Amino acid sequence: xxxxxxxxxxxxxxxxxxxxxxxxxxxxxxxxxxxxxxxxxxxxxxxxxxxxxxxxxxxxxxxxxxxxxxxxxxxxxxxxxxxxxxxxxxxxxxxxxxxxxxxxxxxxxxxxxxxxxxxxxxxxxxxxxxxxxxxxxxxxxxxxxxxxxxxxxxxxxxxxxxxxxxxxxxxxxxxxxxxxxxxxxxxxxxxxxxxxxxxxxxxxxxxxxxxxxxxxxxxxxxxx
Numbered sequence: 423x424x425x426x427x428x429x430x431x432x433x434x435x436x437x438x439x440x441x442x443x444x445x446x447x448x449x450x451x452x453x454x455x456x457x458x459x460x461x462x463x464x465x466x467x468x469x470x471x472x473x474x475x476x477x478x479x480x481x482x483x484x485x486x487x488x489x490x491x492x493x494x495x496x497x498x499x500x501x502x503x504x505x506x507x508x509x510x511x512x513x514x515x516x517x518x519x520x521x522x523x524x525x526x527x528x529x530x531x532x533x534x535x536x537x538x539x540x541x542x543x544x545x546x547x548x549x550x551x552x553x554x555x556x557x558x559x560x561x562x563x564x565x566x567x568x569x570x571x572x573x574x575x576x577x578x579x580x581x582x583x584x585x586x587x588x589x590x591x592x593x594x595x596x597x598x599x600x601x602x603x604x605x606x607x608x609x610x611x612x613x614x615x616x617x618x619x620x621x622x623x624x625x626x627x628x629x630x631x632x633x634x635x636x637x638x639x640x641x642x643x644x645x646x
Contacts, residue, residue: 425487429466430459432488436478449477449552479552480518519546522559522576528601532581532594532636547576551641554582559643560592560603566617567603571642577603581637590639596632603639 437445442460446453451474458464466474471485521543547559562575570590571577579592587608593615594601604615604627615627627633 426465426467428488429471429485430462432485433466433474434460449479451477478518479549479554479557481555484518518549518553520549520553520557520559520578521545522547522561524561525563525601528558528560528592528594528636532592532601532634547643549578550643551578553578553640554580556581557637557640562603566619566622567605568619570618571603576643578640578643579637580640583638583640585635585638592636592639593629594634594636596634601636606635 437460440448442456443453445451446456455464459466459470464470466485468486472482474480475482475485522545523543543558549557549559557578557580559576560579562571562577563573565573567590577590585591585606587606589606590603591606592601592603593606602615605618606629607614607616613629615629615633617625619625
């Protein structure tokens with residue numbers, strides 16, 4: 423298998439059982455362009471592969487040099503996707519892997535400007551959908567967001583995703599570098615962080631200049 427065939431195979435694995443139209447619509451790709459690549463009528467060179475990586479939200483090299491990533495994903499378990507998550511790619515490709523971190527290290531990842539490397543986390547996990555270049559998976563701790571998010575849940579955090587009123591976000595406080603998962607709400611010109619657990623002691627926190635939004639929660643992944 424040459425490099426062009428390997429790129430087509432990696433792309434086909436990402437598409438999996440989805441139709442070309444559904445996959446194209448999901449990532450804003452022209453269906454005819456995708457069809458020509460998959461059917462071998464258009465060669466996927468290095469530049470074309472890099473452009474598709476950016477469209478799909480894959481790390482650099484995932485389609486340009488797919489063999490680099492195949493071994494790393496080979497033995498990862500397939501979790502259940504909860505909430506509004508997108509369908510998982512075919513298991514043969516397993517798609518993009520993101521670092522899994524806890525709240526303690528989340529502050530460091532909020533400040534990251536480069537793509538994460540294998541040594542940045544002990545565990546890597548399937549993104550199961552679109553995610554920006556600096557996205558990571560946060561391991562939920564505590565009960566402030568019960569019942570929406572429980573301890574042990576994993577959420578995909580995307581620092582580059584735009585957030586809106588009512589979204590779940592990750593925020594960091596400057597004075598102690600504390601990181602928290604909350605729902606953000608706006609009332610007039612003020613923003614508040616809400617805990618969804620009605621019994622949580624400090625359920626509402628008004629945001630001020632010491633709070634920084636690290637990213638929006640794209641989806642929740644629950645393992646059984």
